[in-house]
Amino acid sequence: MAGGRGTRFWPKSRERMPKHLLDIAGERTLIQETVTRIETLVPAENILIVTGLSHAGELMKQLPNIPPENVLIEPVGRNTAPCIGLAALHVKRKHPEEVMAVLPADHIITDAREFCEVLSIAAEVARQGNYLVTIGIPPTRPEVGYGYIERGTLKISVRGRDVHEVASIREKPPLETAKTFLKQGGFYWNSGMFVWRVDAILRAMEKFLPALHQSMIGIEEAMGTDREQEIIDREYAHIEPISIDYGVMEKAKNVLLIRGDFGWSDVGSWDALWEISGRDEDGNAASTCGHFVGVDAKDSLVHSTGKMVALIGVKDLIVVETEDSLLICKRGRSQDVKKVVDILEKKNMKEFL
Amino acid sequence: MAGGRGTRFWPKSRERMPKHLLDIAGERTLIQETVTRIETLVPAENILIVTGLSHAGELMKQLPNIPPENVLIEPVGRNTAPCIGLAALHVKRKHPEEVMAVLPADHIITDAREFCEVLSIAAEVARQGNYLVTIGIPPTRPEVGYGYIERGTLKISVRGRDVHEVASIREKPPLETAKTFLKQGGFYWNSGMFVWRVDAILRAMEKFLPALHQSMIGIEEAMGTDREQEIIDREYAHIEPISIDYGVMEKAKNVLLIRGDFGWSDVGSWDALWEISGRDEDGNAASTCGHFVGVDAKDSLVHSTGKMVALIGVKDLIVVETEDSLLICKRGRSQDVKKVVDILEKKNMKEFL
Numbered sequence: 095m096a097g098g099r100g101t102r103f104w105p106k107s108r109e110r111m112p113k114h115l116l117d118i119a120g121e122r123t124l125i126q127e128t129v130t131r132i133e134t135l136v137p138a139e140n141i142l143i144v145t146g147l148s149h150a151g152e153l154m155k156q157l158p159n160i161p162p163e164n165v166l167i168e169p170v171g172r173n174t175a176p177c178i179g180l181a182a183l184h185v186k187r188k189h190p191e192e193v194m195a196v197l198p199a200d201h202i203i204t205d206a207r208e209f210c211e212v213l214s215i216a217a218e219v220a221r222q223g224n225y226l227v228t229i230g231i232p233p234t235r236p237e238v239g240y241g242y243i244e245r246g247t248l249k250i251s252v253r254g255r256d257v258h259e260v261a262s263i264r265e266k267p268p269l270e271t272a273k274t275f276l277k278q279g280g281f282y283w284n285s286g287m288f289v290w291r292v293d294a295i296l297r298a299m300e301k302f303l304p305a306l307h308q309s310m311i312g313i314e315e316a317m318g319t320d321r322e323q324e325i326i327d328r329e330y331a332h333i334e335p336i337s338i339d340y341g342v343m344e345k346a347k348n349v350l351l352i353r354g355d356f357g358w359s360d361v362g363s364w365d366a367l368w369e370i371s372g373r374d375e376d377g378n379a380a381s382t383c384g385h386f387v388g389v390d391a392k393d394s395l396v397h398s399t400g401k402m403v404a405l406i407g408v409k410d411l412i413v414v415e416t417e418d419s420l421l422i423c424k425r426g427r428s429q430d431v432k433k434v435v436d437i438l439e440k441k442n443m444k445e446f447l
Numbered sequence: 448m449a450g451g452r453g454t455r456f457w458p459k460s461r462e463r464m465p466k467h468l469l470d471i472a473g474e475r476t477l478i479q480e481t482v483t484r485i486e487t488l489v490p491a492e493n494i495l496i497v498t499g500l501s502h503a504g505e506l507m508k509q510l511p512n513i514p515p516e517n518v519l520i521e522p523v524g525r526n527t528a529p530c531i532g533l534a535a536l537h538v539k540r541k542h543p544e545e546v547m548a549v550l551p552a553d554h555i556i557t558d559a560r561e562f563c564e565v566l567s568i569a570a571e572v573a574r575q576g577n578y579l580v581t582i583g584i585p586p587t588r589p590e591v592g593y594g595y596i597e598r599g600t601l602k603i604s605v606r607g608r609d610v611h612e613v614a615s616i617r618e619k620p621p622l623e624t625a626k627t628f629l630k631q632g633g634f635y636w637n638s639g640m641f642v643w644r645v646d647a648i649l650r651a652m653e654k655f656l657p658a659l660h661q662s663m664i665g666i667e668e669a670m671g672t673d674r675e676q677e678i679i680d681r682e683y684a685h686i687e688p689i690s691i692d693y694g695v696m697e698k699a700k701n702v703l704l705i706r707g708d709f710g711w712s713d714v715g716s717w718d719a720l721w722e723i724s725g726r727d728e729d730g731n732a733a734s735t736c737g738h739f740v741g742v743d744a745k746d747s748l749v750h751s752t753g754k755m756v757a758l759i760g761v762k763d764l765i766v767v768e769t770e771d772s773l774l775i776c777k778r779g780r781s782q783d784v785k786k787v788v789d790i791l792e793k794k795n796m797k798e799f800l
């Protein structure tokens with residue numbers, strides 16, 4: 095899943111350059127990392143990428159090994175359920191009972207080997223029948239920005255890993271509730287990563303999202319004909335935006351949970367990026383091609399295009415310099431980056447969006 | 448006087464681009480401002496500029512109206528006394544008894560009209576005889592970075608302005624002393640601006656700086672011959688660096704003081720620039736071609752090359768972006784800019800110096 099605008103990473107993220115196409119966390123872009131991470135498990139011809147028209151060109155440029163026909167283009171974003179449905183149709187054509195994994199393109203995972211192990215166990219479980227397997231992340235803080243999954247009774251153990259039923263799925267909780275979850279234990283962050291047989295998820299969509307399922311049937315019938323894009327455009331025009339979590343996962347009874355302890359972050363903001371970045375002895379994480387001088391400068395994130403960046407007497411800053419813009423934000427305030435984007439929109443300064 | 452390296456304004460000031468050649472305080476560079484300020488008093492052909500070889504080219508480009516032969520080049524900087532001596536020789540050749548004003552090229556003066564009035568009164572007084580007139584700035588804070596001039600008895604009044612004798616000249620004082628000066632009154636900052644007859648200053652140099660005066664005589668004899676540059680180079684090789692304040696003003700008995708209340712600043716640092724800059728209602732002074740967005744951002748100085756600069760949740764920052772560098776410095780810490788320059792020198796990163 096390679097959607098989203100990624101306004102929270104302004105000025106690096108832009109309308110034409112959302113987060114998953116950015117190299118904010120290393121040499122490679124997030125989507126390149128995502129594809130590389132699974133290359134031992136899934137051959138390139140079996141990787142489908144769902145994205146928007148305006149990002150498809152750059153995406154294909156970044157992923158020359160993905161066959162162009164595997165890049166599925168949604169005319170408009172309708173949240174995750176339609177995106178997953180569209181991908182499921184394409185999987186079904188070739189492998190009607192095969193297992194598919196749903197992975198966001200813009201997450202960071204530090205332990206790729208463990209990730210692949212978890213993913214392959216999830217696939218082994220999913221292959222056995224009508225299960226919707228979700229990967230839950232052991233929480234490290236009472237984060238209010240994520241949904242939580244409550245672990246139920248043990249279902250099965252595979253290669254020493256427990257797979258549980260799900261007792262409940264909770265939407266983003268208030269802080270006090272999140273604290274209780276952490277204290278109580280048995281709650282996991284909803285990572286937005288799922289593994290299931292293609293027939294299982296389509297069956298669940300039919301049950302819980304019948305209107306969407308109808309649209310999918312329409313698209314399925316047109317697939318491979320020269321009316322395909324026309325029908326997709328027509329259906330997407332009236333598909334209701336809905337997330338797979340709200341539309342399916344919260345309602346389904348056949349959800350299983352596997353624990354994913356592989357250094358996960360959805361890097362939802364510059365603050366989150368600092369948290370997971372390697373830092374020097376002063377707490378600074380500088381991506382400046384080595385061009386960084388700190389004089390009494392601490393706990394800051396610096397991204398630049400290669401300029402010499404000097405910080406003097408500052409602490410807890412986020413500094414991001416691009417070809418045409420410069421952001422300086424107090425750490426802990428990066429949710430307000432959206433406000434800057436809003437102001438630029440209001441001022442109609444499109445060149446900076 | 449257009450000397451100095453101006454490392455304190457890194458990254459704008461560079462080895463090849465010292466402070467007086469920078470447009471840090473407006474549309475024009477400081478030296479352009481300095482020349483423009485006096486254009487109603489002094490025709491361009493009577494303006495002499497003393498500078499170093501490596502800056503002369505850029506300087507002449509910035510001041511196309513100054514005749515190239517009026518740009519006097521010192522082979523090495525030897526502080527202000529030799530610089531003033533060299534200029535005095537050139538004035539003397541054409542006007543042996545005329546008044547000359549000595550002005551640093553890198554000061555800011557907000558009230559140019561008042562400045563010209565003070566300067567012309569100082570010239571009127573100096574014309575009358577053997578006086579060394581210094582312009583003293585009424586202090587607004589117990590600054591320890593300047594010398595102070597103590598007002599003596601009233602000497603003369605011209606067009607309603609009092610000119611005093613000087614009771615004492617004090618070098619940069621400790622803070623407690625500076626506070627006493629302010630409380631006591633009658634003390635002025637030494638602005639480094641002087642007015643005197645060319646014969647008066649050369650006579651004073653002969654008396655207090657005989658070795659320098661000897662060098663000047665050597666240069667004077669070679670002036671206009673094809674050995675001029677050779678002799679200048681030879682003399683400068685062994686001239687002792689010394690300031691006019693220490694070498695002459697502190698010792699001479701014929702110093703007069705005129706009060707200069709015309710919005711003066713020698714803008715010795717980025718901090719000083721913020722102090723004298725026009726600021727918006729949040730206290731921000733942004734030179735960003737209008738490309739500035741502040742979200743809860745206060746009391747900061749921002750200079751950029753035209754990039755969109757967004758500040759979020761920060762206070763008291765100095766932000767300076769150039770083609771190849773970016774400085775972010777806590778206000779009050781800009782004296783440490785020199786440390787950055789030192790580090791870059793130590794790392795031999797010449798391209799940023």
